[in-house]
Amino acid sequence: LNIALLAGDGIGPEVIDQAVKVSNAIAKKFNHEIVWTSALTGAAAIDAVGEPYPDETHEVCMAADAVLFGAIGHPRFDNDPTAKVRPEQGLLKMRKKLGLFANVRPTFTFPSLIDNSPLKRERIEGTDLIILRELTGGIYFGERGRKDDGNTAFDTCTYTKEEVQRLAKLGFEMALQRGKKLCCVDKANVLETSRLWRQTVQDMEKDYPEVTVSYEFVDAVAMRLVQWPSSYDVIITENLFGDILTDEASVISGSMGLMPSSSIGVHTSLFEPIHGSYPQAAGKDIANPLATVLSAAMMFEDAFGLKEEAEAIRTVVNKSLAEGIVTEDLAGKNKACKTSEVGDWLA
């Protein structure tokens, strides 16, 4: 198993280390050989080579069977809107060059963590939804710039029918494997791109007669995700709406520090925790590594087809939760473990 390892910034390296330990333990147990190839990305790459997604990193990813990713982003870039090179550019370049067109973000509840949620238990019990976010199109990649001596700025959102079909096809197929409900989220009462989304999905409905399709406006979904998250099964949406809704969804389960994600690509696929680089905690050995470990589980299952290996990882993660072998964010009044201790225990 040839895996590219992009640790990135902030807590990225620490949580990635734990996922490597656990993956190696699984490989040993199931007799696989993993070849890890580390490469630079994010602020770390800017510091080292002046570029957030260097060509060498791209080659490592292209040569790999899968990419395991930590997190990128550094506060020193956030309040400098004029910075020429920013870590996020590396992320976007990576998505585009690897053709990672679909970001898959499950949101589910861990029974033992349900009371951590800001939402009431009865609202979230049974929540098990997937948001499928289009990741290489829309306003993230359209033309943008300034006019009038810099006093006017513009961004362009563009979608083609093929981009919508590719993402929607995945959505229909996932829905067939699950609750058979698909919700297409858009702003078709205002945006032309949304009307293209809606028409395209409507045209595909006949090929998936078993799937019940609904169309909802993004503002309404931003409400209903908080009100009745368990009413959703598979949600498909465009890039920017997906950015906002996946983050919103991540907090409802009370298990944000545990949520993995994958990005399905034309050339390879990438697995990463949904949390960010959490710079305040960097280097302190206190960050929760479970989302990254569960991202590795997703990688075993989805990239390598190794279901049993993935299940073994999920089982030990559940065990760590049940036995309280957890970092400070989950420890409550009990003694917290260090990031590395959790990784060692899991491995």
Place this chain on the structure above:
Amino acid sequence: LNIALLAGDGIGPEVIDQAVKVSNAIAKKFNHEIVWTSALTGAAAIDAVGEPYPDETHEVCMAADAVLFGAIGHPRFDNDPTAKVRPEQGLLKMRKKLGLFANVRPTFTFPSLIDNSPLKRERIEGTDLIILRELTGGIYFGERGRKDDGNTAFDTCTYTKEEVQRLAKLGFEMALQRGKKLCCVDKANVLETSRLWRQTVQDMEKDYPEVTVSYEFVDAVAMRLVQWPSSYDVIITENLFGDILTDEASVISGSMGLMPSSSIGVHTSLFEPIHGSYPQAAGKDIANPLATVLSAAMMFEDAFGLKEEAEAIRTVVNKSLAEGIVTEDLAGKNKACKTSEVGDWLA
């Protein structure tokens, strides 16, 4: 007091009726004369004259001191992305022609309703925030269309420095009157328009030394609004982000059916409940009129400078809640009142 009355679609007419009753009672008590002028808008206007915001309606609004608005939108337009005339176009045209550049949406909790919230009590207690949404710019009003035989769609988001300054100025001034905290919400790590927003607000900071300003990404705010809504005071943001975040914020208080809003304009100002046209309830005399009644209170205070009148309305609304004179959405196990009964009682 010369008020334009746009009842609109769905439950619009029913809830507007109650606000009129209450406003008339207040006018009588405080010796004001109100001249109401009704005009058509939304699907109702399309049916009557083929246009969702007819010229006559615009003239009525321009001649008025304030506009009281119900709701617009009808489901028969929602799943027809190709419909040439849609109610929402009327809304957008009205905003643009009246120059309603700032939508003001407070979110606060009513102690007696706090347990209706999907969020836990301890998360929302003390929430009192205002989202100031830019309403006449951005991707709502940029160039849009199709290319490649309709297979490619595009929308353009544009902002000028002046548009940002105008909105931000209001935000700074509101913050000064309140908790002195301003949060500018954008996606400056990706969008050029967001970078213009951030720069412009940064440049204005020096004029408001008492206000503490923060800059947050829209995806992070979509999370934090659910996690710690009480940490926000005044939020300023662009049109589309504001659409999503105001709806999200509206459910956290547990009092969505009660939240009023205003839109501040160049030519006049408009007051409306934040809920939609709720077509399923239309004509049944069951919709909650309190958000519209409280919008009338906002109108007395903000448009006419009549603070005592506004307070009198708020007091009687609180009383109706305390005494359980409420519609079915708030009645719980108690007997629900009809929409019109609540209006009569308040008046």
